[in-house]
Amino acid sequence: MTTMPTAADLLPLLPELVLVGGAFALLMLDLFLDDSRRIVTHLLAIGLLLVTAWLAATGIGGHGSVLGGMFVRDDMADVLKAGACLLTALALVYAWPFLRQRGLYTGEVAVLMLFAVAGMMLLISAGNLVMVYLGLEMLALCSYALVAIDRDSPLASEAAIKYFVLGSLSSGLLLYGLSLLYGATGTLDLALLRSAIAASPETTLLLTGTVFAVAGIAFKFGAAPFHMWVPDTYQGAPTPITLFIGSAPELASFALAFRLLEGGVGPLDDRWRLLIAGLAVASLAIGNLIALVQGNLKRMLAYSAVSHIGFVFLGFAGGSATGYAAAMFYVISYAIMSAAAFGAIIVLSNQGFEADRIDDFKGLNARSPWLAALVLCIMFSLAGIPPFLGFWAKLAVLRAAIEGGMLWLAIVGIVFAVVGAFYYLRVVKVMYFDDPVGELEPRNDRPLQVAFGVNALALLVLGIFWNPLMTWCQQAFAG
Amino acid sequence: MPLDSLPLDSVHGAFPLLSLLVWLPMLGGVLCLLAGNNRPQLARWIALGTALLTLVLSIPLLTGFDFTTAGMQFVEQRAWIPAYDIRYHLGVDGISVPLIALTTLTTVLVLIGAWSVIEKRASQYVASFLILEGLMIGIFVALDAMLFYVFFEAMLIPMFIIIGVWGGPRRVYASLKFFLYTFLGSVFMLVGLIYLYLKGGSWQLADMYALPLTMHEQTWLFFAFLISFAVKVPMFPVHTWLPDAHVEAPTGGSVILAAIMLKIGGYGFLRFSLPILPDAGQQWAWLIIALSLIAIIYVALVALVQDDMKKLIAYSSVAHMGFVTLGTFIAFGLVRDFGNTDAARLGLQGAMVQMVSHGFISGAMFSCVGVLYDRMHTRMIRDYGGVVNVMPWFAAFWVLFAMANSGLPGTSGFVGEFMVILATFQRHPLLAFAAATTLITGASYTLWLTKRVIWGDIGNAHVAEMTDINAREWIVLGTFAAGVLLIGLWPKPLTDMMEPSIAHLASQLAATKL
Numbered sequence: 004m005t006t007m008p009t010a011a012d013l014l015p016l017l018p019e020l021v022l023v024g025g026a027f028a029l030l031m032l033d034l035f036l037d038d039s040r041r042i043v044t045h046l047l048a049i050g051l052l053l054v055t056a057w058l059a060a061t062g063i064g065g066h067g068s069v070l071g072g073m074f075v076r077d078d079m080a081d082v083l084k085a086g087a088c089l090l091t092a093l094a095l096v097y098a099w100p101f102l103r104q105r106g107l108y109t110g111e112v113a114v115l116m117l118f119a120v121a122g123m124m125l126l127i128s129a130g131n132l133v134m135v136y137l138g139l140e141m142l143a144l145c146s147y148a149l150v151a152i153d154r155d156s157p158l159a160s161e162a163a164i165k166y167f168v169l170g171s172l173s174s175g176l177l178l179y180g181l182s183l184l185y186g187a188t189g190t191l192d193l194a195l196l197r198s199a200i201a202a203s204p205e206t207t208l209l210l211t212g213t214v215f216a217v218a219g220i221a222f223k224f225g226a227a228p229f230h231m232w233v234p235d236t237y238q239g240a241p242t243p244i245t246l247f248i249g250s251a252p253e254l255a256s257f258a259l260a261f262r263l264l265e266g267g268v269g270p271l272d273d274r275w276r277l278l279i280a281g282l283a284v285a286s287l288a289i290g291n292l293i294a295l296v297q298g299n300l301k302r303m304l305a306y307s308a309v310s311h312i313g314f315v316f317l318g319f320a321g322g323s324a325t326g327y328a329a330a331m332f333y334v335i336s337y338a339i340m341s342a343a344a345f346g347a348i349i350v351l352s353n354q355g356f357e358a359d360r361i362d363d364f365k366g367l368n369a370r371s372p373w374l375a376a377l378v379l380c381i382m383f384s385l386a387g388i389p390p391f392l393g394f395w396a397k398l399a400v401l402r403a404a405i406e407g408g409m410l411w412l413a414i415v416g417i418v419f420a421v422v423g424a425f426y427y428l429r430v431v432k433v434m435y436f437d438d439p440v441g442e443l444e445p446r447n448d449r450p451l452q453v454a455f456g457v458n459a460l461a462l463l464v465l466g467i468f469w470n471p472l473m474t475w476c477q478q479a480f481a482g
Numbered sequence: 483m484p485l486d487s488l489p490l491d492s493v494h495g496a497f498p499l500l501s502l503l504v505w506l507p508m509l510g511g512v513l514c515l516l517a518g519n520n521r522p523q524l525a526r527w528i529a530l531g532t533a534l535l536t537l538v539l540s541i542p543l544l545t546g547f548d549f550t551t552a553g554m555q556f557v558e559q560r561a562w563i564p565a566y567d568i569r570y571h572l573g574v575d576g577i578s579v580p581l582i583a584l585t586t587l588t589t590v591l592v593l594i595g596a597w598s599v600i601e602k603r604a605s606q607y608v609a610s611f612l613i614l615e616g617l618m619i620g621i622f623v624a625l626d627a628m629l630f631y632v633f634f635e636a637m638l639i640p641m642f643i644i645i646g647v648w649g650g651p652r653r654v655y656a657s658l659k660f661f662l663y664t665f666l667g668s669v670f671m672l673v674g675l676i677y678l679y680l681k682g683g684s685w686q687l688a689d690m691y692a693l694p695l696t697m698h699e700q701t702w703l704f705f706a707f708l709i710s711f712a713v714k715v716p717m718f719p720v721h722t723w724l725p726d727a728h729v730e731a732p733t734g735g736s737v738i739l740a741a742i743m744l745k746i747g748g749y750g751f752l753r754f755s756l757p758i759l760p761d762a763g764q765q766w767a768w769l770i771i772a773l774s775l776i777a778i779i780y781v782a783l784v785a786l787v788q789d790d791m792k793k794l795i796a797y798s799s800v801a802h803m804g805f806v807t808l809g810t811f812i813a814f815g816l817v818r819d820f821g822n823t824d825a826a827r828l829g830l831q832g833a834m835v836q837m838v839s840h841g842f843i844s845g846a847m848f849s850c851v852g853v854l855y856d857r858m859h860t861r862m863i864r865d866y867g868g869v870v871n872v873m874p875w876f877a878a879f880w881v882l883f884a885m886a887n888s889g890l891p892g893t894s895g896f897v898g899e900f901m902v903i904l905a906t907f908q909r910h911p912l913l914a915f916a917a918a919t920t921l922i923t924g925a926s927y928t929l930w931l932t933k934r935v936i937w938g939d940i941g942n943a944h945v946a947e948m949t950d951i952n953a954r955e956w957i958v959l960g961t962f963a964a965g966v967l968l969i970g971l972w973p974k975p976l977t978d979m980m981e982p983s984i985a986h987l988a989s990q991l992a993a994t995k996l
Contacts, residue, residue: 368647372519372606383639388665389632398628399566402676410673417669424665428642428658436646436654473565 162239177219366439832901867941
């Protein structure tokens with residue numbers, strides 16, 4: 004396939020082309036803008052993301068497998084790409100006041116986010132092992148740089164180095180696994196890989212490759228026992244960056260897992276499904292138990308992220324179209340909840356005040372009942388209490404696990420859900436039951452307040468009207 | 483035996499009365515929140531208005547109720563989440579209507595009772611109760627299992643806030659214990675419901691009633707549901723959250739908790755465990771009966787040694803709820819082993835009447851303690867004595883409710899207990915004897931409490947300064963008293979309303995699903 008790609012070949016890539024082209028243009032434009040005009044870059048970046056999301060969601064350019072099978076655009080890809088773009092746009096809205104106040108919002112922040120999204124989109128549409136690695140690395144390198152954006156903070160630099168070193172290590176593990184899969188089957192194309200594995204007997208080479216691939220996936224997700232980067236990175240990075248890496252890349256990780264596991268080594272599923280179930284139990288246990296003792300809210304949310312990934316894996320372990328739809332629904336729900344949770348920290352933070360300790364929320368109900376009510380929605384949604392969105396996500400993955408014959412896994416899940424409820428309740432407790440300590444003036448930034456309000460209320464509204472989102476997810480796997 | 487699965491005709495409501503009953507209080511609650519903490523009086527009036535309107539709306543439920551059919555009435559059904567086939571399916575029968583009426587009435591009384599007592603963040607206080615009322619009514623009207631579960635769990639949120647914000651010194655401990663304990667119980671029910679959905683393909687209760695299940699499945703599901711409802715009732719030994727929650731909650735919270743939220747456990751048994759799992763219920767009825775008798779006898783003895791008034795009444799609640807579970811599960815043995823359907827119906831009806839009656843009595847007793855607490859700011863029995871000398875009207879109400887709590891004939895407390903004891907006697911006289919000891923223990927702790935608090939010489943100078951009940955408190959206590967006497971003297975309308983549904987339930991118990 005060494006011929007030049009034709010227009011028909013490139014049409015499905017329309018969203019990616021628009022995004023990357025726009026990102027380059029923005030990079031150039033930003034060079035000519037001084038700091039007072041940075042808002043232009045910011046707004047153009049958001050606009051570009053919204054346009055890309057629209058292009059992805061409406062399916063303009065058509066579906067299909069192009070560029071010699073390297074790029075696959077299907078329903079699942081469209082949903083995830085639209086979600087990733089929207090979440091990143093939201094992250095930018097949150098980032099503006101926070102980073103501006105600290106003088107950190109350089110043009111590179113917006114552009115790095117755009118390129119990270121481009122990496123996510125390539126990963127989501129990967130049809131080839133090399134494409135998987137390419138998208139993953141593009142996303143990862145941009146993320147490392149974003150975490151390190153606060154050069155003067157030792158905490159952020161430490162977080163960035165840990166993320167970089169551990170990320171590179173896991174990328175190496177993943178690449179090693181992919182190379183073993185190539186060695187066993189002789190093809191890099193995921194579809195051909197699948198049919199080759201289906202036709203041939205199970206070999207140790209294949210299984211070893213699968214295990215290493217799962218390790219790489221688990222790292223990207225932040226599942227235990229590959230979760231060590233999550234607490235330090237989440238705590239050390241500037242909060243809007245944490246918000247970004249805690250939301251949009253989770254969608255890309257889902258796509259990575261789906262493309263590689265179901266799409267690539269699908270026929271070996273009776274092997275890796277049990278492996279995923281084991282990772283789920285480890286994540287649920289470690290995430291929930293360690294989050295109980297955290298005093299730093301960002302660190303607590305990091306460990307809670309690990310536990311939520313455990314629930315996502317419940318959907319994977321269940322398998323079948325229902326399981327994947329449930330897992331995707333959970334990932335999207337979690338991304339929205341996570342963005343809202345970190346958004347709460349951003350709304351409360353101010354000059355020289357990070358608002359990342361749980362005690363910083365003390366007595367918020369007395370100071371600002373509206374904000375406290377929104378954070379209450381977020382916390383109960385994360386805990387999985389109806390009528391919020393988080394409950395329905397848990398229902399979906401529990402149903403998938405039981406349907407897939409893993410009742411024991413569902414019971415482990417619900418027990419740890421109750422354990423986990425405690426640390427979310429603790430946040431509600433300090434807001435409502437404790438008296439305020441010190442000054443707690445939330446930011447006066449209007450777009451930020453509106454974005455946060457919409458984000459948090461979405462958890463309630465989507466909790467009542469979650470049918471469209473679930474139908475979207477189910478249709479993605481209906482084929 | 484063939485399964486009695488005659489599909490009952492549902493009576494569809496032309497007017498969405500049930501939806502109004504569920505959503506109107508919640509809307510009122512949101513309006514109160516919007517009124518804000520700066521305008522407490524406005525919020526209070528909005529709340530009272532909404533609660534009264536909801537009470538008025540529940541009257542058509544009683545008057546428009548068809549006393550001859552066991553089918554669901556005022557039914558509303560529409561698709562909600564087609565992706566998972568969860569439907570917005572509401573309906574009531576003879577079992578739910580009395581509980582809904584109890585809910586609407588109690589909420590009005592709680593709001594009146596808290597009128598000038600709660601000053602801190604009053605708008606949020608009244609809003610929490612309104613939202614809680616909407617959710618509780620939702621539990622009683624839901625005919626889709628997942629819709630039921632949503633209301634069942636969501637109810638924990640406002641109660642958690644109520645106990646934690648306006649409660650006593652150990653309120654944080656009590657509210658967290660309440661939430662996590664109840665949450666742990668109900669997640670097992672969630673797994674059970676998912677299993678039933680996957681097996682039967684539907685979340686609708688009617689379909690679950692008709693679904694055949696093996697004994698193995700029934701047993702697991704029975705225990706999954708049991709954990710959930712046993713914590714709610716609460717049954718021994720998972721009752722330990724209740725004393726803490728009741729003691730630390732504000733008066734209104736205690737009243738709602740005792741009057742309504744405990745009944746949700748009993749309702750759950752009648753709606754879920756009995757009809758869906760009749761064979762497992764038959765096999766494990768002995769366990770529930772044993773636990774009920776332990777609650778009736780042992781927990782009553784625990785109540786005897788309490789020195790905190792609210793804790794005493796809390797333990798008394800556990801003991802009285804023992805009659806509810808006893809009456810419910812004694813029906814199995816009566817129907818299956820003796821073929822005595824009349825006695826089974828008597829037992830089930832006794833359980834239902836006990837639920838309604840206990841709602842009034844415990845609501846009244848907690849309100850009485852609230853009246854004392856508002857004046858003295860202590861709940862310890864030793865701080866009182868000779869209250870009758872300064873508050874004669876209050877003492878009159880207190881003695882009435884104390885007599886009702888002891889099960890005096892003429893009050894509602896007697897009716898339910900007597901029916902359950904009668905039914906139990908026909909199963910085995912010794913069991914009835916054990917249950918009847920409540921007439922001794924119930925009287926002992928209640929009357930001893932009355933003696934120490936109400937009778938005798940004035941205990942101390944603080945007691946001497948107390949004023950008798952004002953108009954607001956008159957309304958609250960008077961309404962409770964009217965309910966207690968009405969059901970005690972003339973329970974027929976209540977039992978007539980329940981009769982067809984209870985008869986149908988008894989026939990569901992008799993049929994086997996194996």
